[in-house]
Amino acid sequence: MKNNSNQTCELLEKLPGPSDPQSGITSSQHYMDNQLYTIPAIRRYEKMFGAGYVSTGGPITTKEFVDLLNLKPGQKVLDVGCGIGGGDFYMAKTFGVEVLGVDLSHNMVAIATERARAANLPSVRFEVCDATKGTFPENSFNVIYSKGVLMHIRDKLALMKRFHSWLKPGGQLLISDDCCGEKPWTPVFEAYVKRRGCYLCTPAQYGQLIQEAGFCNVRAEDRTAQFICLVQAELQQAEANKDQFIEELSEEDYLAMVNRWNEKLECSNSGDHRWGLFHATKN
Ligand SMILES: C[S@@+](CC[C@H](N)C(=O)[O-])C[C@H]1O[C@@H](n2cnc3c(N)ncnc32)[C@H](O)[C@@H]1O
DSSP states (O other): OOSOTTOOOOOOOOOOOOSBTTTTBOOHHHHIIIIITOHHHHHHHHHHHOTTOOSTTHHHHHHHHHHTTOOOTTOEEEEETOTTSHHHHHHHHHHOOEEEEEESOHHHHHHHHHHHHHHTOTTEEEEEOOTTTOOOOTTOEEEEEEESOGGGOSOHHHHHHHHHHHEEEEEEEEEEEEEEOSSOOOHHHHHHHHHHTOOOOOHHHHHHHHHHTTOEEEEEEEOHHHHHHHHHHHHHHHHHTHHHHHHHSOHHHHHHHHHHHHHHHHHHHTTSEEEEEEEEEOO
8 A cells, every 4th residue: 555646556465374273363464454453443542542643642652752853854764553643644744754654454554544645745655564574775764663563573673673774874763662570460461461462571671672683872761650640641531531432432442441441550550561662773
Protein backbone atom coordinates (compact mmCIF):
# COMPACT_ATOMS: atom_id res chain seq x y z
CA MET A 1 0.00 0.00 0.00
CA LYS A 2 1.67 3.20 -1.20
CA ASN A 3 0.63 6.80 -1.00
CA ASN A 4 -0.24 7.11 -4.71
CA SER A 5 -3.82 8.19 -5.24
CA ASN A 6 -5.85 5.83 -7.41
CA GLN A 7 -3.10 3.25 -7.56
CA THR A 8 -3.52 -0.06 -5.79
CA CYS A 9 -0.77 -2.63 -5.48
CA GLU A 10 -1.67 -6.10 -4.33
CA LEU A 11 1.03 -8.48 -3.24
CA LEU A 12 -0.20 -12.01 -2.74
CA GLU A 13 1.93 -14.18 -0.55
CA LYS A 14 1.50 -17.82 0.37
CA LEU A 15 1.48 -17.95 4.16
CA PRO A 16 3.15 -20.63 6.23
CA GLY A 17 0.84 -23.05 8.05
CA PRO A 18 -0.47 -22.28 11.55
CA SER A 19 2.42 -21.64 13.92
CA ASP A 20 0.11 -22.07 16.87
CA PRO A 21 -2.65 -24.52 15.95
CA GLN A 22 -4.47 -23.97 19.25
CA SER A 23 -4.98 -20.26 18.72
CA GLY A 24 -5.24 -20.56 14.94
CA ILE A 25 -2.62 -17.82 14.46
CA THR A 26 -1.06 -18.25 11.04
CA SER A 27 1.49 -15.45 11.11
CA SER A 28 2.22 -12.37 13.15
CA GLN A 29 0.61 -10.16 10.48
CA HIS A 30 -2.55 -12.23 10.55
CA TYR A 31 -2.50 -12.05 14.33
CA MET A 32 -2.19 -8.23 14.30
CA ASP A 33 -4.98 -7.70 11.73
CA ASN A 34 -7.41 -10.36 12.89
CA GLN A 35 -6.96 -10.54 16.64
CA LEU A 36 -4.96 -7.81 18.34
CA TYR A 37 -5.62 -4.82 16.08
CA THR A 38 -8.92 -5.46 14.34
CA ILE A 39 -10.69 -2.29 13.17
CA PRO A 40 -13.06 -2.30 16.22
CA ALA A 41 -10.06 -2.83 18.54
CA ILE A 42 -8.19 0.09 16.94
CA ARG A 43 -11.27 2.31 17.46
CA ARG A 44 -11.45 1.26 21.14
CA TYR A 45 -7.76 1.97 21.71
CA GLU A 46 -7.93 5.29 19.90
CA LYS A 47 -10.81 6.30 22.18
CA MET A 48 -8.64 5.54 25.23
CA PHE A 49 -5.31 6.98 24.00
CA GLY A 50 -6.53 9.98 21.98
CA ALA A 51 -7.19 10.72 18.30
CA GLY A 52 -4.46 9.25 16.08
CA TYR A 53 -2.81 7.14 18.75
CA VAL A 54 -2.73 3.53 19.87
CA SER A 55 -0.17 3.68 22.67
CA THR A 56 0.25 5.00 26.20
CA GLY A 57 -0.10 8.73 26.67
CA GLY A 58 -1.09 9.32 23.04
CA PRO A 59 -0.37 12.94 22.05
CA ILE A 60 1.06 13.87 25.48
CA THR A 61 3.94 11.39 25.49
CA THR A 62 4.47 11.74 21.74
CA LYS A 63 5.08 15.47 22.15
CA GLU A 64 7.35 14.94 25.16
CA PHE A 65 9.46 12.25 23.45
CA VAL A 66 9.64 13.90 20.02
CA ASP A 67 10.86 17.11 21.69
CA LEU A 68 13.99 15.19 22.77
CA LEU A 69 14.96 14.78 19.11
CA ASN A 70 15.41 18.45 18.23
CA LEU A 71 14.08 17.74 14.73
CA LYS A 72 15.05 20.02 11.83
CA PRO A 73 13.05 20.70 8.63
CA GLY A 74 13.85 18.26 5.84
CA GLN A 75 15.19 15.51 8.11
CA LYS A 76 14.06 11.97 7.34
CA VAL A 77 12.26 10.01 10.06
CA LEU A 78 11.33 6.33 10.03
CA ASP A 79 8.47 5.46 12.42
CA VAL A 80 8.56 1.72 13.05
CA GLY A 81 5.12 0.35 13.95
CA CYS A 82 3.47 3.69 13.18
CA GLY A 83 -0.08 2.50 13.90
CA ILE A 84 -2.66 4.99 12.59
CA GLY A 85 -0.01 7.69 12.21
CA GLY A 86 -0.81 10.33 14.87
CA GLY A 87 2.87 10.73 15.79
CA ASP A 88 3.88 11.04 12.14
CA PHE A 89 1.35 13.78 11.38
CA TYR A 90 2.53 15.60 14.50
CA MET A 91 6.23 15.42 13.51
CA ALA A 92 5.64 16.45 9.89
CA LYS A 93 3.30 19.35 10.73
CA THR A 94 5.29 20.69 13.69
CA PHE A 95 8.88 20.26 12.49
CA GLY A 96 8.67 20.01 8.69
CA VAL A 97 10.34 16.59 8.60
CA GLU A 98 9.68 13.84 6.03
CA VAL A 99 8.20 10.78 7.70
CA LEU A 100 7.90 7.21 6.50
CA GLY A 101 5.60 5.23 8.79
CA VAL A 102 5.77 1.46 8.48
CA ASP A 103 3.52 -1.05 10.15
CA LEU A 104 2.86 -4.77 9.89
CA SER A 105 -0.90 -4.28 10.13
CA HIS A 106 -2.94 -3.59 6.99
CA ASN A 107 -5.71 -2.17 9.17
CA MET A 108 -3.42 0.42 10.75
CA VAL A 109 -1.82 1.44 7.43
CA ALA A 110 -5.18 1.69 5.66
CA ILE A 111 -6.47 4.14 8.30
CA ALA A 112 -3.19 6.12 8.37
CA THR A 113 -3.05 6.39 4.56
CA GLU A 114 -6.63 7.57 4.36
CA ARG A 115 -5.97 10.25 6.97
CA ALA A 116 -2.77 11.40 5.22
CA ARG A 117 -4.75 11.78 2.00
CA ALA A 118 -7.51 13.73 3.78
CA ALA A 119 -4.93 15.97 5.47
CA ASN A 120 -3.12 16.50 2.14
CA LEU A 121 0.25 15.93 3.77
CA PRO A 122 2.67 14.63 1.12
CA SER A 123 5.60 14.68 3.56
CA VAL A 124 4.09 11.68 5.38
CA ARG A 125 3.96 8.25 3.71
CA PHE A 126 2.85 4.90 5.05
CA GLU A 127 3.70 1.37 4.01
CA VAL A 128 2.81 -2.10 5.18
CA CYS A 129 6.12 -3.60 6.23
CA ASP A 130 7.39 -6.11 8.76
CA ALA A 131 10.26 -4.25 10.42
CA THR A 132 12.08 -7.53 11.03
CA LYS A 133 12.08 -8.34 7.28
CA GLY A 134 11.84 -5.07 5.32
CA THR A 135 15.05 -3.51 4.08
CA PHE A 136 16.24 0.06 3.65
CA PRO A 137 19.58 1.26 2.28
CA GLU A 138 22.30 1.95 4.86
CA ASN A 139 22.44 5.52 6.21
CA SER A 140 18.89 6.42 5.09
CA PHE A 141 17.33 8.15 8.10
CA ASN A 142 18.19 10.92 10.59
CA VAL A 143 15.83 9.45 13.16
CA ILE A 144 14.28 6.06 13.86
CA TYR A 145 11.32 6.40 16.19
CA SER A 146 9.18 3.61 17.61
CA LYS A 147 6.48 3.80 20.27
CA GLY A 148 4.85 0.76 21.85
CA VAL A 149 5.97 -1.72 19.20
CA LEU A 150 9.05 -3.74 20.08
CA MET A 151 7.14 -5.71 22.72
CA HIS A 152 5.84 -7.63 19.67
CA ILE A 153 9.37 -8.51 18.47
CA ARG A 154 11.15 -11.60 19.76
CA ASP A 155 14.69 -10.85 18.49
CA LYS A 156 15.13 -7.24 19.57
CA LEU A 157 18.90 -7.27 19.16
CA ALA A 158 18.68 -8.23 15.46
CA LEU A 159 16.17 -5.40 14.91
CA MET A 160 18.36 -2.88 16.76
CA LYS A 161 21.24 -3.83 14.45
CA ARG A 162 19.00 -3.19 11.45
CA PHE A 163 18.07 0.20 12.91
CA HIS A 164 21.76 0.98 13.37
CA SER A 165 22.50 0.26 9.73
CA TRP A 166 19.51 2.29 8.43
CA LEU A 167 20.47 5.40 10.43
CA LYS A 168 22.83 8.04 9.07
CA PRO A 169 25.97 8.73 11.14
CA GLY A 170 24.91 11.03 13.98
CA GLY A 171 21.34 9.75 13.64
CA GLN A 172 19.12 9.19 16.66
CA LEU A 173 17.14 6.20 17.88
CA LEU A 174 14.14 6.91 20.14
CA ILE A 175 12.05 4.06 21.49
CA SER A 176 9.39 3.84 24.14
CA ASP A 177 8.04 0.44 24.94
CA ASP A 178 6.40 -1.86 27.42
CA CYS A 179 8.93 -3.68 29.58
CA CYS A 180 8.81 -6.03 32.58
CA GLY A 181 10.29 -6.44 36.04
CA GLU A 182 12.48 -9.36 37.05
CA LYS A 183 10.64 -12.68 37.40
CA PRO A 184 8.80 -14.22 39.20
CA TRP A 185 5.71 -12.35 37.95
CA THR A 186 2.20 -12.43 39.38
CA PRO A 187 -0.14 -14.95 37.69
CA VAL A 188 -2.19 -12.01 36.30
CA PHE A 189 0.82 -10.61 34.47
CA GLU A 190 2.01 -14.07 33.34
CA ALA A 191 -1.44 -14.61 31.81
CA TYR A 192 -1.45 -11.18 30.17
CA VAL A 193 1.95 -11.71 28.51
CA LYS A 194 0.90 -15.14 27.29
CA ARG A 195 -2.44 -13.90 25.97
CA ARG A 196 -0.86 -11.01 24.02
CA GLY A 197 2.16 -13.02 22.88
CA CYS A 198 4.55 -10.26 24.02
CA TYR A 199 8.33 -10.56 24.34
CA LEU A 200 9.34 -8.33 27.23
CA CYS A 201 12.64 -7.46 28.88
CA THR A 202 13.59 -5.15 31.73
CA PRO A 203 14.48 -1.51 30.94
CA ALA A 204 18.12 -2.26 31.84
CA GLN A 205 18.26 -5.28 29.50
CA TYR A 206 16.72 -3.16 26.77
CA GLY A 207 19.47 -0.54 27.17
CA GLN A 208 22.14 -3.25 26.99
CA LEU A 209 20.69 -4.57 23.72
CA ILE A 210 20.82 -1.08 22.19
CA GLN A 211 24.44 -0.74 23.30
CA GLU A 212 25.27 -4.21 21.94
CA ALA A 213 23.81 -3.24 18.56
CA GLY A 214 26.53 -0.57 18.28
CA PHE A 215 24.76 2.59 19.49
CA CYS A 216 26.44 5.17 21.71
CA ASN A 217 25.15 7.70 24.27
CA VAL A 218 22.54 5.14 25.29
CA ARG A 219 19.98 6.43 27.81
CA ALA A 220 17.64 3.78 29.24
CA GLU A 221 15.00 5.14 31.59
CA ASP A 222 12.44 3.22 33.63
CA ARG A 223 9.33 5.40 33.22
CA THR A 224 6.92 3.12 35.12
CA ALA A 225 5.85 5.86 37.56
CA GLN A 226 4.84 8.08 34.61
CA PHE A 227 3.08 5.10 33.01
CA ILE A 228 0.94 4.57 36.13
CA CYS A 229 -0.12 8.25 36.15
CA LEU A 230 -0.99 8.12 32.44
CA VAL A 231 -2.99 4.90 32.75
CA GLN A 232 -4.91 6.39 35.71
CA ALA A 233 -5.65 9.56 33.74
CA GLU A 234 -6.82 7.57 30.68
CA LEU A 235 -9.08 5.45 32.87
CA GLN A 236 -10.56 8.49 34.64
CA GLN A 237 -11.18 10.20 31.30
CA ALA A 238 -13.01 7.11 29.96
CA GLU A 239 -15.11 6.84 33.15
CA ALA A 240 -15.99 10.55 33.03
CA ASN A 241 -17.13 10.16 29.41
CA LYS A 242 -18.80 6.78 29.84
CA ASP A 243 -22.09 7.69 28.15
CA GLN A 244 -20.40 9.19 25.12
CA PHE A 245 -18.01 6.21 24.88
CA ILE A 246 -20.92 3.77 24.91
CA GLU A 247 -22.90 5.84 22.42
CA GLU A 248 -20.00 5.99 19.95
CA LEU A 249 -18.80 2.41 20.46
CA SER A 250 -20.65 0.00 22.78
CA GLU A 251 -21.03 -0.98 26.43
CA GLU A 252 -19.02 -4.12 25.72
CA ASP A 253 -16.16 -1.98 24.35
CA TYR A 254 -16.31 0.30 27.37
CA LEU A 255 -16.18 -2.57 29.87
CA ALA A 256 -13.36 -4.29 27.98
CA MET A 257 -11.25 -1.12 28.11
CA VAL A 258 -12.00 -0.35 31.77
CA ASN A 259 -11.11 -3.93 32.77
CA ARG A 260 -7.94 -3.86 30.70
CA TRP A 261 -6.84 -0.51 32.18
CA ASN A 262 -7.48 -1.78 35.72
CA GLU A 263 -5.39 -4.85 34.91
CA LYS A 264 -2.57 -2.59 33.65
CA LEU A 265 -2.70 -0.67 36.93
CA GLU A 266 -2.58 -3.86 38.98
CA CYS A 267 0.40 -5.21 37.03
CA SER A 268 2.36 -1.95 37.01
CA ASN A 269 1.73 -1.35 40.73
CA SER A 270 3.06 -4.85 41.46
CA GLY A 271 6.26 -3.95 39.56
CA ASP A 272 5.78 -6.57 36.83
CA HIS A 273 4.61 -4.31 34.01
CA ARG A 274 7.21 -1.63 33.41
CA TRP A 275 7.60 1.07 30.82
CA GLY A 276 10.85 2.29 29.31
CA LEU A 277 12.17 5.20 27.28
CA PHE A 278 15.37 4.70 25.26
CA HIS A 279 17.43 7.28 23.41
CA ALA A 280 20.73 6.62 21.61
CA THR A 281 22.84 7.85 18.72
CA LYS A 282 24.88 6.29 15.92
CA ASN A 283 28.51 7.44 15.69
C1 LIG B 1 0.54 -0.48 20.31
S1 LIG B 1 0.57 -0.18 18.58
C2 LIG B 1 1.46 1.38 18.57
C3 LIG B 1 1.19 2.19 17.34
C4 LIG B 1 1.86 3.56 17.29
N1 LIG B 1 3.29 3.47 17.39
C5 LIG B 1 1.33 4.49 18.33
O1 LIG B 1 2.09 4.90 19.23
O2 LIG B 1 0.14 4.84 18.28
C6 LIG B 1 1.81 -1.35 18.04
C7 LIG B 1 1.99 -1.38 16.54
O3 LIG B 1 3.13 -2.18 16.19
C8 LIG B 1 2.85 -2.83 14.97
N2 LIG B 1 3.81 -3.94 14.76
C9 LIG B 1 3.91 -5.08 15.49
N3 LIG B 1 4.88 -5.87 15.00
C10 LIG B 1 5.43 -5.20 13.94
C11 LIG B 1 6.48 -5.49 13.01
N4 LIG B 1 7.16 -6.65 13.06
N5 LIG B 1 6.78 -4.58 12.05
C12 LIG B 1 6.07 -3.41 11.97
N6 LIG B 1 5.07 -3.08 12.82
C13 LIG B 1 4.75 -3.95 13.80
C14 LIG B 1 1.40 -3.25 15.15
O4 LIG B 1 0.79 -3.60 13.94
C15 LIG B 1 0.82 -2.01 15.80
O5 LIG B 1 0.32 -1.10 14.85
